[in-house]
Amino acid sequence: MTIKIRLENLTKRFPGEREPAVDSLSMEIPEGEIVILVGPSGCGKTTTMKLINRLIEPTSGRIFLEDEDVTKVDPDGLRRRIGYVIQQIGLFPHMTIYENIATVPKLLGWNRAQISARVDELLTTIGMDPATYRSRYPKELSGGQRQRVGVARAMSADPDVMLMDEPFGAIDPITRDRLQNEFLRIQSEIKKTIVFVTHDIDEAIKMGDRIAILRDHSHIAQYDTPEAILVDPADDFVAEFIGRGAGLKRLNLSRVNDIEMSECATVQAGADRDEVRRALGETDRCVLVLDEQRRPRRWVNADHLELVGGRSLTEIGLPADAVVRPYSTLSDTLNEMLVADYATAIVVGDDGVYQGVIDIDTINEAVRGMRAAERSRLADRLGEGG
């Protein structure tokens, strides 16, 4: 494991304040991981983050970027190497989306063609059509789109390190969830070193490879993987911060593609009754009706077939609406299942094509497996310690 960022006894005392906002913080941030700083409001998360790119100059202590001491280097040069998403997004309202994203590449002296290609690439990555959005202004975007552009702008010059201060802060839970998933997908390809601030422990668990739980003055209460923190909180402060329902939260840690999917009986929408009966014959429950593109449409069982003689398969039975993706968390999956008519979640790919199903037993099995794995890991660690 290579260390990308190392903080050494970093302290910030604002002029005229009795207590330091950040007090002698030492911390190592591994390359290619998302490290979350999480803690109550005012504990020093934003200050810590700004110390790293020297928007706030430390009172004492040192900052290393890949073994280079950057505590005293030219701050503007340093900042061009570090992507930064501030808490309030801070897009430039008088510039187009293109100009916003092009800011750092321009500062670095890229040529026009390079910049243009890069902006289009990033807009595509964040799911915004370049032709539509390039020449829009920030005020012509929705909140979620602005947030995405903020992230794209931070990635523009392809920095190894990104600092993100509550990047998905002020948006509705559904959009937020989507942006989080989207970001995790992008990160799985680009593997940046990311310091990510949030005050939401659920977001921390979902997004973090590692979580630093901070108390006042940026004192580290615990710095570990989400699993370890959930299973073994270091003290009462951490336990209270995680809150109740740590077990349920663990479902946020696993994704659909981490566990074994099951198969279910399927038929094409155009199939005739006999075919359906044959498929049903193999199971005592339902068959899943797929359309020509193999996208799930309805759940149909024997009773449905009897009741509604002549109608097409896509009009009878129950809607197949508990649909999840391979990267959905088990927590989302469970939720889908609980609100659906038929308590089975259907897994589809990004193209909407059926891949398999997950039922409550599968999740139960997975949780049991997780617990066993953590217990043995914990035992190992205690063994090392003692």
Place this chain on the structure above:
Amino acid sequence: MSEFISYLESHWDDLLELGIAHALVVAVSVAIATVIGVALGIATYRTERPRELVLAITGFFLTIPSLALFGLLISPLGLGWPPVAVALVMYALLPIVRNTVVGLREVDPAIVESAQGMGMGRARRLLRIELPLAWPVIMTGMRVSTVIVVGIAAIGAYVNGPGLGEDIFRGLRRIGNPETALNLVLGGLLGIVVLAILFDLVYVLLSRLTTSRGIR
């Protein structure tokens, strides 16, 4: 009334010439005041004491009666253009400085910080982010200055300055022939009103052209 119209018909070329001179002295003065005023605004918007001082001094300029100021400027600057231009610049400063300061201070700190966080230096931040965002407010200051100065410029005729004031003063002096006197004064005033309206139109156009669509 009809006599005034026939006066306008026979004298419109004189009026036009005076009007152009008037517009010119106003435009030049406001342009100089903008350069000085914006520079003063930039230099002081982040520090309280100097800011208060600059606003107090430019505010004081505006309280000097114009006749007195023109008169005072004769001995160092002589007659004609120079004293008029200098006085008009002094009168135009306050709205421009004030609006520059207000405009720059109103820029969302988060935006400036994100610029800084991306590695824009102080000068670049000012030029690319802060001034463009403050620009509409600065323009409003220029507009107010122009309105003030268009009127005061007429009094510049007192020191032989250019512009429509010439007619007004001639009219006011020629008490003996009330007919011509009235026409001269009315002609000058009409010219000033028209100029003020034209300047306003120019500002509307200018702000359209120079303000980003993103902040309109």
